[in-house]
Each structure stands twice: as C-alpha cells, then as structure tokens.
Amino acid sequence: MAGHWVGHLSSAPSTRCGLRVASELTRGCGGGQEGFADPTSRNSSAKPETCDGGAVPCAFPGCISGGFGRGGSKRRRAAFSAYSVVVCVLLKLATMATSDLDKMIETLRRCEVLTESEVKLLCNKAMEILVEESNVQKIDAPVTICGDIHGQFYDLKEVRVVVFPKSGDTVCAGLLRPHQSTQEVKPLYSYIARAVRRAPRRTDTFFFPRKLFMVGGECPQTNYLFMGDFVDRGFYSVETFLLLLALKVRYPDRIFLIRGNHESRQITQVYGFYDECLRKYGSVNVWRYCTDIFDYLSLSALVENNVLCVHGGLSPTITTVDQIRTIDRKQEVPHDGAMCDLLWSDPEDVAGWGLSPRGAGYLFGGDVCKQFCSQNGIELVARAHQLVMEGYKWMFDETLVTVWSAPNYCYR
Numbered sequence: 001m002a003g004h005w006v007g008h009l010s011s012a013p014s015t016r017c018g019l020r021v022a023s024e025l026t027r028g029c030g031g032g033q034e035g036f037a038d039p040t041s042r043n044s045s046a047k048p049e050t051c052d053g054g055a056v057p058c059a060f061p062g063c064i065s066g067g068f069g070r071g072g073s074k075r076r077r078a079a080f081s082a083y084s085v086v087v088c089v090l091l092k093l094a095t096m097a098t099s100d101l102d103k104m105i106e107t108l109r110r111c112e113v114l115t116e117s118e119v120k121l122l123c124n125k126a127m128e129i130l131v132e133e134s135n136v137q138k139i140d141a142p143v144t145i146c147g148d149i150h151g152q153f154y155d156l157k158e159v160r161v162v163v164f165p166k167s168g169d170t171v172c173a174g175l176l177r178p179h180q181s182t183q184e185v186k187p188l189y190s191y192i193a194r195a196v197r198r199a200p201r202r203t204d205t206f207f208f209p210r211k212l213f214m215v216g217g218e219c220p221q222t223n224y225l226f227m228g229d230f231v232d233r234g235f236y237s238v239e240t241f242l243l244l245l246a247l248k249v250r251y252p253d254r255i256f257l258i259r260g261n262h263e264s265r266q267i268t269q270v271y272g273f274y275d276e277c278l279r280k281y282g283s284v285n286v287w288r289y290c291t292d293i294f295d296y297l298s299l300s301a302l303v304e305n306n307v308l309c310v311h312g313g314l315s316p317t318i319t320t321v322d323q324i325r326t327i328d329r330k331q332e333v334p335h336d337g338a339m340c341d342l343l344w345s346d347p348e349d350v351a352g353w354g355l356s357p358r359g360a361g362y363l364f365g366g367d368v369c370k371q372f373c374s375q376n377g378i379e380l381v382a383r384a385h386q387l388v389m390e391g392y393k394w395m396f397d398e399t400l401v402t403v404w405s406a407p408n409y410c411y412r
Helices: 002-010 019-029 074-093 098-109 116-130 153-158 182-195 237-250 265-271 273-281 285-294 321-325 338-344 366-376
Strands: 136-139 143-146 170-173 224-226 255-257 300-303 307-310 353-355 362-364 380-383 392-395 400-403
Touching (some): 098 116, 116 237, 237 273, 237 285, 265 285, 300 321
Parallel strands (some): 136 300, 143 170, 380 400
Antiparallel strands (some): 300 307
8 A cells, every 4th residue: 555655646746745746837827948947047067956855957047038137137046045944845745755655654653742733744645645536435355343442552552352364254353252152243343254254264263363454464464444432531632533534544445534423623522532632633634634534534334335334323414325425524513414324323212213312313123224234235334422331332233333433431
C-alpha cells in the first residue's frame, strides 16, 4: 500500500518543491521564457535558485507579464521574490513524504502526541483520501472487523481478541473472556466464513495473542475495519484516533474507518475528547482538526457484498443499501433522520421498530433485520455501539452480530 501513497503523491508535483507545477505555470502565464532563469535577467544562463539545496527552482519568471529586465521595476522584483518564497513554502507544506508519515506513526505507537502542525498536516492529507470514499465503502476479504475503542490506547495494542486469520475469510475481533475455549467461538468463525462464501480448509486453528495488531499481522499485512467510536471516555483518545488516521493515510487500502456516534462535535464536548485536546495542546485547534475529519468518515462498509458493517444499526427510512449512498455525510451528526439512525440505533427483542432509550435512533427487531438482509441480498449485519461482555453477541438467528473491542471499558 506504500505504492498507493507514492501514487497518490505522483499526481502532485514530482519534485520536492513542485517542478512540474512550476513548469506548467511558467508555460501558461505568458510574458516570460519557458524554464526557470534568474528573475533579474531574462536571458541569463545562471542556474536557478533551489529550495533547501535541491534542484528545484524557487522562481516563476513567466508568471508576471513583462519579465524582469535590468531596468525593470524594483517593486515588481521585490513582489516577485516574496511570491516565489510563498509558493515554495506552500508547495513544500502540501507534500508529506512517506518517511515523515512513518515517523509520525512511530511517535504515536509510543503513545506520544504529535505537534499541532503535524496534526494539521496529517488531517489535511487524510481529508484528501476520505473525501473520495463512498458512504458504503466496499471492502474485500480478508478483513479484521473491530468494534468500539474509546480512547483505550493500550487496549488497542493489547486487547485479547477472537481472530480468524484465514486467507479469504472475514474476521470479527472482539473481547475474549479468559474462561472461553476455542470450541465456544468456533461457530462464529464458521458462520463468517460462509457469509463471504469462502469455505475454510480448517476451522480448528485459533490465535489469541495479546496485541490487536499482532493478531493477523501488523498493518499493512492485514486489512482492518474499525466501526467507529475511536474517542471519548478513555485517557488516550488523541493518540488512538491519530494513530488510526495516520495508518489510514499511510495504507489507504488496508485500513478502513467508519463513523460512530461519538465522532461528533457535540458528543465529544461532553465525554472527554474536547477536554483531552485542550489539556494536551493548550488550545482546541487539534479538536477542530479532528472533528472536521469526522465529517468525512464513511457511514458504513460492505464486505464482499455480503456483510454490511455500520456503527449503530438500521433505520426505518432506509430499506436498501443504495439509499445509504445518497446521504450527505459531510456534516455534524443530526439529531434525527437516516444518518442519525445508522450511528445510534440498537437491535432489541421486539417486533418492528421501537423508541430508543438513548434519545436518538431506534430499536429494531429481528423481523426488520431479516427483511433488510433479504431485500439487499446480504447475509449479515455487523455493528458495534453496545458493550457485550463476551466481545461479540449473535442475534436474530445469526443475521446480526455486535462486536465490542474495548475491554475493561471505562477502566472499571
């Protein structure tokens, strides 16, 4: 996936300060010669100035009509010089080298915060990637599906999980209680394997390592889907969300993030993320950068066209997956409507629809879930949003599974 990152940058200037862009600007502006000459001499053969010792020009002589001859205006020469510096700085800031991104990831893996300028740059690059993703992000198996994290950084690294790292199989990762045996979790593995129509050769090999990213291999060796609620309640929401975001930027086709109900400006001001940003940075700028990113996260994912993954649940206003694609997600989570329901609803042993005690979203029964699956040709709805002590919970004749990935929730 590093290739994707390089390819993503290749559509921008191919040099450190934008040689290709500069060339195009020079050709298109007129009034100057093609190439990069000394701005004080139109026909000078001197080598162009460079940025930080590189071979990239820092001036665009053709961008200001009339050129800069020896008798040219000093004011125009001064204005041009300032313009050159500004353009070079902007082009350099717009380019994030892969090595810089790797350094950010290593810093975050040590549970150390990035600088405010690094967070801003990271969020800007993430926005460029997320804006291209659909409301229903298509994902190929194999993929490890994770539930709520809630800022529990060390549990993200050390959570005990149920994982089935078989090639071609969808994986659900959740909390494994110490007394559970592999026999108890075999049905989950077998069903998920059938759901993606890739029958495994064996169903008796299970792995229970302590680190989440060691379960199926570090990203990018393993695909991951996180179903929202990255922040709030835990002590390390900043480090948790930024690490996942940095991995998303570094490996955009290997890790997928969808929005939870806590990825909201209003909710984060109540449950801790806002205060954490203020405490660690002394201002709310990082909180603003992150909440702007929340608006660009996908609302759902579709694994192998068979497993629909959402944070909360279903909505009475949505009967087909295509209707999810039509939602304008680039906004704060509304108090009602389809987008709100996808992030807030819960399954319950009721018939049809019911009012949610959360005050947002709905309760939906098994008949609703089975009808939705049948109408859309899917076999399973995977969601998070609710604490389940076993780490996962089947409902409605195994047409829905709740996945929870925050053990020792709220440090209780």
